[in-house]
Amino acid sequence: MKRKLIRSLPLTGAIVLVVxxxxxIQEQAQAFNQRPFTKPETPVQRTTVSVVTAQTxxxxxxxxxxxxxxxxxxxxxxxxxxxQIATLTDGFEAGNRVAQGDLLASVxxxxxxxxxATAQNTLAxxxxxxxxxxxxxxxxxxxxxxxxxxGEPDSPLVLRAPQLTSARAAVxxxxxxxxxxxxxLDQTHIKAPFDALITAxxxxxxxxxxxxxxxxxxxxxxxxxxxxxxxxxEWSQLPExxxxxxxxxPVTLTHTESGQHWSGHVIRARQHLDSTSRQRxxxxxxxxxxxxxxxxxxxxxxxxxxAGRDVDGLWKLPSTALSQSGEIWYVTAxxxxxxxxxxxxFASDGSIYIAPPAELDGKAEQVVRQPLSSxxxxxxxxxxxxxxxx
Numbered sequence: 001m002k003r004k005l006i007r008s009l010p011l012t013g014a015i016v017l018v019v020x021x022x023x024x025i026q027e028q029a030q031a032f033n034q035r036p037f038t039k040p041e042t043p044v045q046r047t048t049v050s051v052v053t054a055q056t057x058x059x060x061x062x063x064x065x066x067x068x069x070x071x072x073x074x075x076x077x078x079x080x081x082x083x084q085i086a087t088l089t090d091g092f093e094a095g096n097r098v099a100q101g102d103l104l105a106s107v108x109x110x111x112x113x114x115x116x117a118t119a120q121n122t123l124a125x126x127x128x129x130x131x132x133x134x135x136x137x138x139x140x141x142x143x144x145x146x147x148x149x150x151g152e153p154d155s156p157l158v159l160r161a162p163q164l165t166s167a168r169a170a171v172x173x174x175x176x177x178x179x180x181x182x183x184x185l186d187q188t189h190i191k192a193p194f195d196a197l198i199t200a201x202x203x204x205x206x207x208x209x210x211x212x213x214x215x216x217x218x219x220x221x222x223x224x225x226x227x228x229x230x231x232x233x234e235w236s237q238l239p240e241x242x243x244x245x246x247x248x249x250p251v252t253l254t255h256t257e258s259g260q261h262w263s264g265h266v267i268r269a270r271q272h273l274d275s276t277s278r279q280r281x282x283x284x285x286x287x288x289x290x291x292x293x294x295x296x297x298x299x300x301x302x303x304x305x306x307a308g309r310d311v312d313g314l315w316k317l318p319s320t321a322l323s324q325s326g327e328i329w330y331v332t333a334x335x336x337x338x339x340x341x342x343x344x345x346f347a348s349d350g351s352i353y354i355a356p357p358a359e360l361d362g363k364a365e366q367v368v369r370q371p372l373s374s375x376x377x378x379x380x381x382x383x384x385x386x387x388x389x390x
Contacts, residue, residue, distance in 0.1 A: 046382040051331055051366040053385065054315040056356065061237035061308030062348040065228035066256070069286070069300045071219035073194060079209040080187035083107040087205065094201050097221060097290065098192040105203065105215065109188040116181035123174035126167070133167040136160055195221045197290065219298055224289040226253065226264070228304050229279040237308040237346060244282075245269055251284045253302045262286055262296050266306070305348070313361060314345060314353045320370045322352055329371040330360075337368070337379045 085105055092104040137160040144153060156162055196218035203215050230238075238244055249266040264286040273280055284304055289296040296302075321328060322342060329339045340360075344352040356365070366383050368375075 046335065046380045048384055049331065049337075049381045050369045050386050051383040052318065052321070052369055053364055054317055054330075054356075054367045055364045056313045056315060056361055058310050058312045059314050059316060059353055061311050061346050061353075062305060063230065063234045063237055063308050063346065064303060064305050064348075065230055065234070065282075066301065066303055067226040067228040067284075069224045069226050069289070069296055069298055069302060071197075071298045072223045072225055072285075073196075073218075073220035075193065075196075075218045075220075076214050077104075077190070077193070077216045077218055078211075079107070079190070079213045079215055080211055081107055081112065081184050082210045083109070083111070083188065083208070085203050085205055085207045085209060088203070092198065092201060092216070094198050094216075096198050098196055098198060098218075100192055100194045100196075102192045103189055104192060105190040107188040107190070107209065109185055112181065112185040112188055116178065116185050119174065119177040119181040123171070123178050126170040126174040130164075130167040130171050133160065133164050137164050190215060192218065194218075197221055221290050222288070224286045224296055224298060225267070226284045226286070226302060226304060227270075227281045228284065229274060229277050229281050231279055235280065237311065238306075239309050241269055249306065251304050251306045253284070253286065253296070253304055256301050256303055260294055262289075262292055262302075264304070308346070311345060311353070313355060315356050315367070317352050317354055317367055318369055319347060319350055319352050321367055322354075323371045324373070327371070328354060328356075329368040329375055331366040331368070331381060331383045335381055335383065337375055337381055338377060339371075339375075 084107065086108045088105045089103055091098055091102065098104065140158060140160050144158060197220075198216055199219055200217040201215070203209065203213075209215070239249075243249070244266050245268055247265060247267060251264040251266060253262040253264050254260070264284045266282060267285045268283045270281045270283065284306075286292070286296050317328070322344065323329065323339075326341055326343065327339045328342045329337055332338050340357050342354045342356075345355055346353050366385070369386065
């Protein structure tokens, strides 16, 4: 009996140990189930955005406009007399420059020399007739005085006054005929009316021309003018008209294709609105355009950029800060995105100048350099300031 008891002791101990372990596991499970459940925290995902700090300031406005360079004068040169073209000078070719008074062509002039000679002969005869009439008038006056008659003659013919007037008129008429004949003879020599560039020539040696026949097209080389249309808002950004048109207000002109630059100045403003665009034009001049390096040629389409008056309360931002939908995005104090619609007051050298909303005026704000179309209001972001010029 004692031996059986001894044999059963290890088995009993094992059972007790198992039961104790089971009770301990149940107690731990019950304690775990009674603990309050806390959901693990998920970190907020923030998109990194490149920003630039913007603060309102005063900036000189810059107005940009576009226009076509046109010659100060453009002339269709026409013949003033009829006849056959006798000669053309070597310089009378399209593309050549000529100076005022340079001979371009000549018309066969024998008939005009003959007309001048005839007119001069007529003038000489009229002068002789006038001298004779003056002598006869003096003689008639002496005869009347020696006749012993008192008073004035009954007819002015007695003292030959009408005859003297007629003789003088004949001289005047003959002189006018000489002047006209000399003018026509001079017009057989076709000369440049001003310093010009020949853009087209339409006659050849032996051509017969009549008065009014087109000979060539000339454009002046003294200056080119560029007329640019400006809106009312752009006009408001410029200085007073008296200052602007003083002849010294500088303008930078840039070829829209090659990027070449020229310097010009404002010369006048037109005092009416264009019937189509409803805008007023400013006229810019470039002196001696063909002597520039490179030459500015008529017909060149250019961008005109001129400084305006100082404007207060603007943000200077990179041009990329304006989204495709015309909005400016910025980062708020709690690092979320906000935006507002904006229309640049002006732009210059890769920068735009924005008038911020009243609630942001005077504050330093972090503006997104290059907003994306996927941005949403209130989106959490991590701003990163980039160094460099705005």
